Amino acid sequence: MTxxxxxxxxxQAYAHPEAIVSTEWLAANLGTPxxxxxxxxxxxxxxxxxxxxxxxxxxxxxxxxxxxxxDYIDGRAFQSLMNRHGxxxxxxxxxxxxxxxxxxxxxxxxxxLFGHPDVRLVxxxxxxxxAEGRELTTDVATPTPKDYPLVVRNDENIxxxxxxxxxxxxxxxxxxxxxxxxxxxRTHMPNYPQEGALRGGHIPGAASVPWARAVxxxxxxxxRAELEALYLGEAGLEQGDDVIAYCRIGxxxxxxxxxxxxxxxxxxxxxxxxxxxxxxxxxxxxIATGAEPGHV
Amino acid sequence: MTDSTPPGLVDTREGFxxxxxxxxxxxxxxxxxxxxxxxxxxxxxxDELERVEECQSPVFIIVDVVDDVVTVHATAPLxxxxxxxxxxxxxxxxxxxxxxxxxxxxxxxxxxxxxTKIVSPLRLRGLSGMLWRIKRQVTEKSNAA
Numbered sequence: 001m002t003x004x005x006x007x008x009x010x011x012q013a014y015a016h017p018e019a020i021v022s023t024e025w026l027a028a029n030l031g032t033p034x035x036x037x038x039x040x041x042x043x044x045x046x047x048x049x050x051x052x053x054x055x056x057x058x059x060x061x062x063x064x065x066x067x068x069x070x071d072y073i074d075g076r077a078f079q080s081l082m083n084r085h086g087x088x089x090x091x092x093x094x095x096x097x098x099x100x101x102x103x104x105x106x107x108x109x110x111x112x113l114f115g116h117p118d119v120r121l122v123x124x125x126x127x128x129x130x131a132e133g134r135e136l137t138t139d140v141a142t143p144t145p146k147d148y149p150l151v152v153r154n155d156e157n158i159x160x161x162x163x164x165x166x167x168x169x170x171x172x173x174x175x176x177x178x179x180x181x182x183x184x185x186r187t188h189m190p191n192y193p194q195e196g197a198l199r200g201g202h203i204p205g206a207a208s209v210p211w212a213r214a215v216x217x218x219x220x221x222x223x224r225a226e227l228e229a230l231y232l233g234e235a236g237l238e239q240g241d242d243v244i245a246y247c248r249i250g251x252x253x254x255x256x257x258x259x260x261x262x263x264x265x266x267x268x269x270x271x272x273x274x275x276x277x278x279x280x281x282x283x284x285x286x287i288a289t290g291a292e293p294g295h296v
Numbered sequence: 297m298t299d300s301t302p303p304g305l306v307d308t309r310e311g312f313x314x315x316x317x318x319x320x321x322x323x324x325x326x327x328x329x330x331x332x333x334x335x336x337x338x339x340x341x342x343d344e345l346e347r348v349e350e351c352q353s354p355v356f357i358i359v360d361v362v363d364d365v366v367t368v369h370a371t372a373p374l375x376x377x378x379x380x381x382x383x384x385x386x387x388x389x390x391x392x393x394x395x396x397x398x399x400x401x402x403x404x405x406x407x408x409x410x411x412t413k414i415v416s417p418l419r420l421r422g423l424s425g426m427l428w429r430i431k432r433q434v435t436e437k438s439n440a441a
Binding site: 042043044045046048049061062067098 | 353381
């Protein structure tokens with residue numbers, strides 16, 4: 001890694017301190033050659049309202065999803081996206097976004113599907129940067145196109161499909177949706193439209209750990225000890241477990257996936273992006289309702 | 297079949313459709329920046345406004361119907377520009393119309409703006425939610441008058 005990591009003491013306790021940086025670190029390192037800042041938001045206009053100087057915008061919907069099939073873009077499209085944004089394979093990517101980094105972690109996960117070596121998350125994201133009164137600009141970055149290699153997307157290690165979930169039943173699953181979605185009272189998060197799945201409930205055996213429990217009030221991740229109390233203590237995971245996380249379409253579970261993979265160091269943790277909008281509509285898929293995980 | 301879309305919203309739609317997709321976002325941002333503040337009597341009593349549950353961001357609306365003329369008010373946070381843009385389209389496009397004209401606005405208006413590829417379906421549903429809540433309030437308030 002050419003760009004030094006953030007030696008913030010909070011991060012040193014994490015399994016992979018090199019995967020996360022603070023807003024202070026980013027402010028101090030802005031403009032370093034080889035560092036590309038990426039903003040990835042839920043609100044498609046937020047970047048235009050103001051963003052970190054030099055940051056490029058990557059939209060989850062228009063840039064990362066295939067426009068026709070429910071899937072991610074292929075290697076060719078990723079290559080062209082990287083080139084457009086002036087990103088080289090050996091660049092350090094630093095990602096931040098709105099909503100406490102939901103879409104930033106989702107984008108980070110997609111970068112990892114393509115095996116980009118050095119991708120880091122800005123702890124606390126856009127909200128924290130703004131709360132600290134740091135500078136934003138509306139000047140759109142005009143990067144020099146680069147020569148990113150064609151890389152085949154590798155879904156095997158960090159992405160789960162529904163057949164993988166079926167084969168995984170009985171092993172640890174983390175449902176990161178709200179309590180109402182988990183019990184089956186709602187098929188969508190509170191304050192969002194009730195749509196997206198034909199049945200309510202959760203995948204049998206899944207432990208409920210709503211994504212937001214992993215963050216402090218300012219949107220930054222909790223300390224390693226607090227995260228361990230949550231995932232190892234309450235949810236009953238054990239180091240070495242093979243884990244699958246899911247939510248509604250895979251964005252909130254990217255946030256939890258990041259915590260499990262990089263902060264707690266689970267080697268095998270996959271994000272099931274089909275999530276409840278697929279499972280909850282799948283004919284004869286087993287479902288448990290109520291507050292208990294239920295039996296497979 | 298004749299299009300019962302109110303003329304202001306027809307203009308808005310034409311404005312969007314004549315632009316390329318990137319420029320449509322900029323046009324939406326112009327609307328976001330042009331959402332009028334709530335009048336003082338509502339700004340002080342935001343609890344009287346109705347939350348649009350279909351929207352991810354906290355957006356609140358209220359409709360006045362006076363002598364059968366509709367005025368739409370809406371508020372949404374600055375950090376939710378897409379939602380503000382949608383609210384602003386409806387505030388500008390429906391205010392000043394008769395209740396009949398507002399009620400005649402087709403429910404699929406949000407899907408005709410050429411935004412389906414650049415804004416996620418969930419967002420567009422938020423705009424549909426705002427429209428039907430406005431229409432419901434217009435119905436209630438014009439019946440009460």
